[in-house]
Amino acid sequence: MSKNTVEEGVFSLSLGDLMAALLLIFILMLSATLLKLKDQDPTGVYFNKRESLIDSLNQEFKDDLPKWGAEFHPEKISIVFTSPDVLFETGKATVKPHFKKILDDFIPRYLKVLSDEKFKEYIDEIRVEGHSSLGFGKLTQIEAYYMNMDLSQERTRNVLRYILTNNVKATLLEWTRANITANGLSSSKPILINGEYSAKYSKRVEFRVRLNANSILNEALEN
Template sequence: MKLRRRNFKKDAESENFWPAFTDMISTIALILFFLMLLGYIQNIIISKNWSATKEQLSQSRADISEKKRQLRLLEDELEDTMAEIEEGEIALKLSEEQIEEQRQIIAESNKELGNLRSKLQGIAVLRLDVLKKVKSSVEKELGKTNDQGEELVLISDNGNIVINEGLVFDFGSSKLKPEGKELLQQLAQAFERVLDDSGIKVNIDAINIQGHTDDVGSPESNRKLSADRSRAVVDYLMSSNKDLENKYGRYFVASAYSEFRPISSGTSDSARAKNRRIEISIILKDSNVQNVIDDYLQETIDVFNLNSNRDNH
């Protein structure tokens, strides 16, 4: 009985072992299946993540390439801009040099214009100086005014010596009055002394004795009266001083302006009296004035040629 029980026990234990082993194998297989399934799922997830990462990486590389291309374009634009700036700086420097050259040219031109102005003013002063000397010489001998307080001679705004007609002629007459003859004698002496100065004489072309009337009467009669008066003055200047006629008679000329160059526009007696006058004008030689201008132009041309040659070199 004991033997059977022992064998039965062994058989029972053997029967219980196999199901337990099978369950264990099944469990292990199930675990392995889950592990494999988990690995598969993980591989799928990793594969998707890798694809996404790979796609992102590819996109990033494309973005980097595009940024590099844009950077190269910006570098090229920067180089072009720098080149333009450099060209602009060179052009600006050249412009500044040209401006400075123009300033120098303008300064030289202004200097030359100043010299020309001074020379022309010198000629104008010479003309006025001749008249002042004549006026002073007359006033030294006869005084500045007559008994009525009228100036014997005066210098007008246009730079001519003006002799009041009433001092030399009666109204409407071309016959010289005694006091007029005395005045003209002094004028003749004064002109001889002035023309004896070679420095003055060389610049004088003519001494014009002008006759002027008022607007009373016809232009024809006034023209004849003004011509007769100016001729009478020249004739008496020459006859009262033969030395003046012999030495400098070629300088004197008579002209008539009638009523057409009034110095007063009024119609009163005093206004018309101002218009009845003898004017003495000193005419300078055009050649002397022209020489001054020619000298200036030649100097200007020389400066221009000098600057042109400097620019070419």
């Protein structure tokens, strides 16, 4: 074996040892970080907060939803009103009197849950979503889509206007206005039953809550 070969072997071994040491340091640092995250469990904090909100909404409204023609979808933190004959006149955006009575009962209690100190600072958005029907006579699909877009947007604006005017306490008005939005979604998210379009479930108004995950996780990391 030549002198150069021996020197190259020693150099290679030293470089290999260095790489192994660096890899070990990286693994130790990663393990320490993972242990810290596991102890603080930020993901668990978020889902615990989410599940607590879902449970609070379910407990508040489970006895009322059937009489309102509404459903609770916990996976979306969404309360859905699915009786189109109760909501609006066909093709019109005026809120029906019976739906106004439902809102008079629903909204104050809904906001009371969301504005509880356990949840209030973590609410990112309260979405009022309007979903319209698919058909508009002999219009093309895209024409019907735009007509439904106009209709669904006007409907959600009217619902939002009624809520803010009649259902929100003065102490919650500023917070509610800062977090609530009206979203007309046309016919873009139809509901299918056994693969078939369902007019009853597709023509709907949804109240959805989005939590600020970053705020919850950052708080968990700081504590």
